[in-house]
Amino acid sequence: MSEIFVQNEKAYKRKRIAGNITIYIFLALVAISILIPFYWMILTSFKNETQITQIPPILALSPSDWKLSNYTDLFLTVPSGPRAGEPLFPFFRYMANTVLISLLTTVGTTITTILSAFAFSRLNFKGRDTLFAVLLATMMVPGEIFILTNFLTINKFGWYNIFTQTYGQAILAMTIPFMVSVFYIFYLRQTFKQIPNELYFAAKVDGTSDFKYLLKIMVPIAMPTIVTIIILNSMGAWSAYIWPALVTANDKYRLVSNGLRGAFTDTSTGRTDYGQQMAASVLVTLPLLIVFFTFRKQIMRGVSRSGIKG
Amino acid sequence: MEIKMQGLTKIFTSKNKKEVRAVDNVDLVIPSGKLIGLLGPSGCGKSTTLYLIAGLLRQNDGKIFFGEDEVTETPPEKRGIGLVFQNYALYPHMTVRENILFPLQNLKIEKQEAIQRTVEIAELVGLQEMLDRKPKELSGGQQQRVAIARALVKKPRVLLLDEPLSNLDARLRLQTREEIKRIQRETKITTVFVTHDQEEAMSISDEIVVMKDGVIQQMGEPQQVYDAPLNLFVARFLGNPQINVFDGEIKNKEVLIGGMKVGNTILPDQQVTVGIRPEGFAVDTEKKSPFKFEIDMVETIGRDTTLIIEVESGEGGILDKKTFKAIVDVEHRINPGDMVHFKVKPGKLHLFDLSGSIL
Amino acid sequence: MKKILFALLTVLSVFLVIGCVQVQSETTTTSITTTTQLAELPNEEVEVTFWHIYGEGKSALLDQMIVEFEAMYPNVTITSTSQSDYDTLRTNINTGIGVGQVPTMAIGYPDHFAGYITTGAVESLDQYIYSTTQYEVTDSTSSIFGEIVETGLELSDFIQSYLDENDQYQGGYFYSVPYSKSTETMAVNRSVLAAHITEIRAAGITISDNGFLSHETPLTYDQLVILKNIIVDPAGTNATTMKCEYLLNYDSSGNLYINMSRQWHAGYTNSDGDILIDNATTRNMLQFLYENFTSNTIVLPVAWSQSYGSTNFIYGDVCMSVGSTAGVNYNIPNSTYTPSSLKLGIFNVDFLQVPQYVTTDDSQFTVEIDGTDVTMTGSRSAVQQGPNIGIFHSATAAQKLYAWLFIKYLISTDNTAKWAMNTGYLPVRLSAYSSEEQLQLSSTFSLTYSEFLGIAQDFWAADGEVTWxxxxxxxxxxxxxxxxxxxxxxxxxxxxxxxxxxxxxxxGSATARVEAGYCLQNIYTNVGVTNYSPDTALNFMINQLTW
Known part of the structure; x- marks a missing residue:
């Protein structure tokens, strides 16, 4: 009797191990396919020009062969002329712009999203559902279509004047059009709608205003969703490319994404200095990785628990 | 604090423009310091009435007074009410302490006092050990007590409870019922309690108000309403098993059901509806009563025996069912198939006119 | 009430941001507007905005020229802004045209200008080029105080095809002038050639003792075939016999197509936007290329999954490689390469003209296509590439005048020579080749453009045996x-x-170029596929370009 049990146990164990192996192999493959581009970026950043073009490609470099020149060259300054002393690749300026834009866009988006989602989920006003339907309909329109109208808006606001554009205006032009997202409003509204009406009544009876209810009750309850929105939005802002290039008259105002594309291409040959480009990419990715690892718990919670219990 | 409603009316308009009078011209005075059960089937307007008192809904017509104070146009947060919801509506992200403190913070009560009151109220509801837990870490009954504590902590003029027990299991429900009763007694706060469960209402209310289709049917002490229903609806709504209802007539001061005499009356001859509660029957051991039936089923629980009598349609003038029930003393030892003669106990014969009003 | 207000505010804030702005329709003007010539140099403060794509480091020389120009005209400020890359530059100008936000002047490829012109946004430069107006510089703070400045441009000093490119637009007006030009040249593995001198001479091709072919006359296709039979081993590069696997690499398949269609008079496109590729000559040309691909005579970088063939030229896979003049140094093997990859070791490199089919324009040549000899009329052709520079219509008269003077300064004999030596582009003026302007190439080395040209001339004259x-x-x-x-x-x-x-x-012409490149790459990648006909690729291309 006990032997049969032991046998079963063994068979079960074997099955479980086999299952685990399959799962781990699958996970390992997925992880590798995600990591390869990162590995290649880092590897390329340590190669010199001939190593990059070598066929067959070099798959690994021992640390003693690492060329740090791609990194050090990033911080070279213009040797002569009126711009002498300025960095060849204004890495820190681009990073500062990117961080600022991401921050402003995200704060702005979060505020408008919370307010609108609240209005559309809790407040009763005439035409609310029609208005919401209209907003949802705009989601059907590809974002590129808005580029022109947004550009005209920015121009009419006087924020895009190639002769007079200031840094502040460039920042406004880059951020304001992206401070609202219908998708996020929809997303948060769904979460808000899951919050039972009674909580609203309870809070009313407990003496809160609508705004205070939003701030003290709904926002904390919907925090996982809001965190998700913040993450998605800042990622979007971080990698924005077309718009920042379009509404800034001066490349000093642009973002690191724009810098990465153009700065390492030899204008006369059209060839790209991949080593430097990858070195710069590593430096750009680094802050994101640091942020991710620092806030890993919060981010995972936000992404995995986007619903709330009623 | 007495609550007075005058001609209170609430009309809901549905999507197809149909108007529903959820609360229809209600005049009601809820005496100060009493626990009143607002009772009725679902959709009768009891919760709407409660929300109108709370100010969470806006009446179409009528007035509401708290004592001398007209609150008809006062927003909920200014009415000084405590409200407890069916699903408790605790703030899930706050601890018990924060939940209870929340209304006090909104009232801008001084911090020291707020903390003091929180502890006091927690003691009152027996939650002093739970103050730092989140709602989801509490049982249903505990959550309900938090909700009550949160409602009471701001010392409201009126406490309103909306189906407070329906999410609890049977045992907890009994326990919490007593708890609510106790708390109400201790605080002497005018309390309105909405429920669809008559037993619940009857067991803890000082007075019950029975509602139907937005109209108040009857108000009074629970036993009084049970014993002397003002109409057929109330008679039917209260009591379990339900009251037995028969078509009957009055002829020569005798009350007849299917031609069988069940009692006497002083009323003039007419067609009537006769209501007899199951416990209103008694077995006529002398077998003299003409009101006799063959017993189809016998259920004995404890000291009561429930007799179930199947009736052919039209036979015996049974109004709305094919069976009726009688509860008799267990000592009678009745078996299925026995022929039993029934008497009606004095005062247990309820006579209604054909529109359902008591005669 | 409060609730409604709150809701309104919330919704309003959303709408403010989405912003509905009426799209202004711009009337397209194709007519040429002429600006009144100013009698004297405007002396008010003038800001000229100049958009280009030269990054911070690469614009050092440009910045220097701006400083010099501003010293000449102290009331002028040139705001030079890099738009990072050509795509961004063109997009930003195109969107800016709609709202009147265009720079005073910008660099751009001919198809960019063609696009701007359709909206009437570009100023015709004829009014300046042919103007005889002269200005005296009266500002005493100017570095050229008292000098006379001419408006006109001496067109005869420019390479003719550069001018043809810039007045090909509607009405034959100049809407731009050449600024930064390059072409294609052919790198050859001189060590391989030198190893086969006897055979090459026996075949009737002149070659020096050290493997130099003529730098004055281009190789003809017939000569290429002769060389192929001598220096190519289709089995693979062989260091013992000094043979390469392929003869000739063409970096840009688009350029190969376009240039060859000119050499063959096959028809490609014209400035009116007509697509002229659907003809028998083009079909012959593609079949011819297909056969040359098959015989290892011509190869495209796609053979090695590369964008450029220079790495494989260095590896010895191919003996000759046509590429942009700007990419010269990518073709030179050196010791930083892994020795095992260099199948022919570190060899000598020489540069030649791009191969031609005829030696004089509009003469006949014969090639073998599909086993039969076909005789056709052809011409010589080499591509020219690189941006031009132009002025936008919306600027004020003073801005436009100073922008023009600035352009004249940028392409002046000395500056175009300087620019050429500094960037790898070629001078746009003939006089630059004899310019006396000394350019400091390093802290201890400076020379004029003609001295610069002299380096190679001396080297060639000594048959590579210089005693430097x-x-x-x-x-x-x-x-x-x-x-x-x-x-x-x-x-x-x-x-x-x-x-x-x-x-x-x-x-548009940019798409045509891209599709032409794809066409040849399609043909190349189908080499060896049975029953494949280059017509398939051509039909696809026609389909892509016309509707």
């Missing part, structure tokens, strides 16, 4: 000098690429 010290700075500029000489030698048969924007019946 190893530390002689001339070594660093030898290959750039070779390419500059070759480019100059083939300048009289440069052909420009017709530029036009996408229209009602065809795609």
């Amino acid at each position: 010290e190893l530390t002689d700075q001339r070594w660093n500029y030898l290959y750039s000098s070779m390419v500059a000489n070759i480019a100059f030698n083939q300048a009289d048969y440069y052909q420009y690429d017709p530029a036009f924007a996408a229209g009602s019946h065809s795609a």
